[in-house]
Amino acid sequence: METREIPVVDRVEFERMSADDPHLVHKHPWIVTGHVQRWAGFERWSDIKQLRQRFGHLTAYASAPHFATSKRQQMFSVETRYSQYLDYVEDPSRLADIYPGAWVKGNCEDFLRQTMPLYCGSIRMVHDGGNEILQELDPLVPRSIDTWNHALPYYYALFNHFWLFVSLPGALTPLHRDNNGIMAILAQLKGHKRAILYSPEDLRHVYNDQVGYLDPLAPDRSDFPSWDAAVQWRGEIRDGQALFFGTDWSHHVETLETSISVGFDFVNETNIEAYAQSPQWAEGFGKRIKLNPSMYAERSKGFFSEADVQAMSSVELGRRFMAHVLRQAVQHAGLPGDEVSAIRQRYLTHLDALA
Numbered sequence: 198m199e200t201r202e203i204p205v206v207d208r209v210e211f212e213r214m215s216a217d218d219p220h221l222v223h224k225h226p227w228i229v230t231g232h233v234q235r236w237a238g239f240e241r242w243s244d245i246k247q248l249r250q251r252f253g254h255l256t257a258y259a260s261a262p263h264f265a266t267s268k269r270q271q272m273f274s275v276e277t278r279y280s281q282y283l284d285y286v287e288d289p290s291r292l293a294d295i296y297p298g299a300w301v302k303g304n305c306e307d308f309l310r311q312t313m314p315l316y317c318g319s320i321r322m323v324h325d326g327g328n329e330i331l332q333e334l335d336p337l338v339p340r341s342i343d344t345w346n347h348a349l350p351y352y353y354a355l356f357n358h359f360w361l362f363v364s365l366p367g368a369l370t371p372l373h374r375d376n377n378g379i380m381a382i383l384a385q386l387k388g389h390k391r392a393i394l395y396s397p398e399d400l401r402h403v404y405n406d407q408v409g410y411l412d413p414l415a416p417d418r419s420d421f422p423s424w425d426a427a428v429q430w431r432g433e434i435r436d437g438q439a440l441f442f443g444t445d446w447s448h449h450v451e452t453l454e455t456s457i458s459v460g461f462d463f464v465n466e467t468n469i470e471a472y473a474q475s476p477q478w479a480e481g482f483g484k485r486i487k488l489n490p491s492m493y494a495e496r497s498k499g500f501f502s503e504a505d506v507q508a509m510s511s512v513e514l515g516r517r518f519m520a521h522v523l524r525q526a527v528q529h530a531g532l533p534g535d536e537v538s539a540i541r542q543r544y545l546t547h548l549d550a551l552a
Contacts, residue, residue, distance in 0.1 A: 235336075245363065258276055348536070380467075384459045388436065402424050413449050484515075523548070
């Protein structure tokens with residue numbers, strides 16, 4: 198198997214390269230130094246006490262592993278307030294006291310017989326592009342890389358695209374691809390992680406639709422007979438570094454020392470087609486519409502009837518309703534050629550291509 202180290206570059210060099218080549222992060226992953234320290238909220242977001250004060254009331258799930266991407270993986274999961282989870286991170290020996298009966302998958306006794314810690318990365322805190330969190334960590338992505346999130350209707354409402362990860366050594370996000378054709382940054386505010394990635398071209402070697410994804414730390418040739426034909430990209434992300442990777446790169450991330458990380462998904466000219474044609478956001482949007490067909494039929498001003506809503510699949514409905522939203526927005530835009538209208542027109546063009 199061929200293994201390549203993920204290049205590590207400083208912020209200034211990365212900004213120069215990404216300005217010259219908009220497809221830079223799609224070609225292979227990069228680790229960038231000196232970017233996250235520029236965030237106004239860097240110190241606050243690196244402090245567990247402040248995270249507890251701000252987000253401790255939120256509810257989520259803590260799991261081991263973070264989520265399952267293979268039928269071979271055993272899953273443990275508890276429902277938790279974030280403050281409880283941070284109590285666990287600070288003293289894992291108190292597990293039975295912190296989670297006496299909140300187990301959704303597995304149980305405390307069986308969990309303690311294995312070695313992987315719980316991992317909570319599912320709290321949702323950004324529901325719209327105007328959220329103050331995005332300002333505290335601005336620019337989440339270097340200015341040399343365009344982001345179009347602000348122009349995509351329902352972008353933050355339909356899926357979580359901002360992530361806070363506080364994790365213990367051994368916590369695992371198993372190999373997977375992100376939904377919706379997005380690009381991503383994983384910023385390491387504190388601690389140390391190891392990342393393994395595979396390109397979209399190597400997906401056939403690391404994914405089996407009967408089983409799921411490869412475990413790159415323990416590959417099973419019976420499930421993945423050509424796993425060693427894939428090129429494995431490896432790198433370690435340390436305090437103040439950020440990992441960037443492109444659309445459909447499969448990634449596996451293991452915590453090596455207690456960590457605080459932030460993840461952010463983004464869309465621009467280089468992946469708007471992949472985003473537009475992704476079925477995940479469309480299915481989520483369609484299901485939301487089907488929950489209240491009369492309201493959305495009214496919002497469409499007669500373009501959709503309640504019968505239309507019920508008759509279509511969730512994916513088709515989500516795509517067609519989004520196309521209607523975009524078409525209306527473009528038609529009623531302000532000055533011709535403004536940035537948001539141009540982005541929405543590109544989005545609409547890719548949706549129309551699916552019709």
